[in-house]
Amino acid sequence: MLDAGNLTRTASGRKARPKTLCLRYEGLPRYHSSANPRSTAFKTFDRSAAIIVGSQGARFLVHKELFARQSPFFAAALNGAFAEGVSQAVHLPDVEAKTFEHVVLWMYTGRLERDPFFYKDGKPTYFTLLDIYALADQLCVEGLRNAVVDKIAALAETTNSVPTPTDTFILYEAMRHNAPVRRLILDVFAFKKTDNIVATHPDDWHPTFLRDLVCKLKRPGWAALRRHELRAWRPLSWQGTKACEICKAVLKPGASGSQCAGCNRAFCAGCVGKGMGSCSLDWAVAERECKPWLRGMCEYHEHEETEKCPPEAE
Ligand SMILES: [Zn+2]
Ligand SMILES: [Zn+2]
Ligand SMILES: [Zn+2]
Known part of the structure; x- marks a missing residue:
C-alpha cells in the first residue's frame, strides 16, 4: 500500500525562505568547477572563513577555497568586492544550522548522510531532504541539489511512499518555481497510484501543487x-x-x-x-514499469556548474 512520508517536522521549517539569496541570476560570471572540485581545492588550502548561521549565530569555520569552488554564492561572498570579503565571514541568519550541516558535509565529502538518517519511525523524512534542496538552491550548490533529487527518487521507490501534504508546502513556498525537484515529485504523484492518498490525507495539500498535478493528469x-x-x-x-x-x-x-x-x-x-x-x-x-525516474535521474538534475552525468550512469 502506498504510504506517505514522515509528518513530524518543526513549524519553523514551513516558513518561506528568501529567494533572492542566490546570486546566480544577478549577472555573476558562470562558475565552472572541475569534475571533482574537492581534489584540487585541497592544493590551495591556506585560508579559512567563518560562516555564521541561524538566529543563535552558530559558527562554522570552514576552508575558504573548498566552499568558494563549489558554490558561486560563496565564491562571490568570500572573494568578491562584497564587504564580507574583507572579514572572511558570511552571515546567514535565516538558515537553520541543522540544515547547513548537510551543506558542510557535502562540501567536504561529496555525499549525503547515510540512508537511516532520512527515516523516522520507518518512514522517509522527505522534509529534511527538501529543506536541504532549498538551502542548496539558495547557496548555489548544484551537485548537492542533484544528489538530493536522486535520494528522494530512491526513497520513494524503495519504500513505495510519497511526500506528505506538509512537504508540498516546502516544495511550493521555499523553492524557485522551476526547481527540477518539483518536476520529480509531480512525476512521482502522477506515475504512482496516489489517488487515495491525495483524496484521504487529513492535511491540506498546497493548492499550487494540486493545480500542477491536475494539469499534468489532464494531459494523459x-x-x-x-x-x-x-x-x-x-x-x-x-x-x-x-x-x-x-x-x-x-x-x-x-x-x-x-x-x-x-x-x-x-x-x-x-x-x-x-x-x-x-x-x-x-x-x-x-x-x-516505465517510470521516468527509474530510467535515469539526469532529467531532474541541473548541470550548469557541475559535469553532466555520463550516459552509462543515466
Ligand atoms: Zn497507433
Ligand atoms: Zn514502456
Ligand atoms: Zn545528471
Missing part, C-alpha cells in the same frame, strides 16, 4: 507517452510484429514505428506523431 496522452522510453523500431516480419499500444493496429513488417526500451510495447508512427491524444494513463502499467 502526453504523460503516458513520456512514461515510455521510445526507440525507433521496425518489425521485420509478421511473426515479430506487434499491435500499436494506442490504436491497436498491427504494425506492418518494415513499417517504421517505435518501441519502448523498458516494457517493449509498440507504438505506430501515427499515434506518436499525434502526441498520443487518444492514449490514456494506465495506472496498472505505471505501477509496475
Whole structure:
C-alpha cells in the first residue's frame, strides 16, 4: 500500500525562505568547477572563513577555497568586492544550522548522510531532504541539489511512499518555481497510484501543487507517452510484429514505428506523431514499469556548474 512520508517536522521549517539569496541570476560570471572540485581545492588550502548561521549565530569555520569552488554564492561572498570579503565571514541568519550541516558535509565529502538518517519511525523524512534542496538552491550548490533529487527518487521507490501534504508546502513556498525537484515529485504523484492518498490525507495539500498535478493528469496522452522510453523500431516480419499500444493496429513488417526500451510495447508512427491524444494513463502499467525516474535521474538534475552525468550512469 502506498504510504506517505514522515509528518513530524518543526513549524519553523514551513516558513518561506528568501529567494533572492542566490546570486546566480544577478549577472555573476558562470562558475565552472572541475569534475571533482574537492581534489584540487585541497592544493590551495591556506585560508579559512567563518560562516555564521541561524538566529543563535552558530559558527562554522570552514576552508575558504573548498566552499568558494563549489558554490558561486560563496565564491562571490568570500572573494568578491562584497564587504564580507574583507572579514572572511558570511552571515546567514535565516538558515537553520541543522540544515547547513548537510551543506558542510557535502562540501567536504561529496555525499549525503547515510540512508537511516532520512527515516523516522520507518518512514522517509522527505522534509529534511527538501529543506536541504532549498538551502542548496539558495547557496548555489548544484551537485548537492542533484544528489538530493536522486535520494528522494530512491526513497520513494524503495519504500513505495510519497511526500506528505506538509512537504508540498516546502516544495511550493521555499523553492524557485522551476526547481527540477518539483518536476520529480509531480512525476512521482502522477506515475504512482496516489489517488487515495491525495483524496484521504487529513492535511491540506498546497493548492499550487494540486493545480500542477491536475494539469499534468489532464494531459494523459502526453504523460503516458513520456512514461515510455521510445526507440525507433521496425518489425521485420509478421511473426515479430506487434499491435500499436494506442490504436491497436498491427504494425506492418518494415513499417517504421517505435518501441519502448523498458516494457517493449509498440507504438505506430501515427499515434506518436499525434502526441498520443487518444492514449490514456494506465495506472496498472505505471505501477509496475516505465517510470521516468527509474530510467535515469539526469532529467531532474541541473548541470550548469557541475559535469553532466555520463550516459552509462543515466
Ligand atoms: Zn514502456
Ligand atoms: Zn497507433
Ligand atoms: Zn545528471
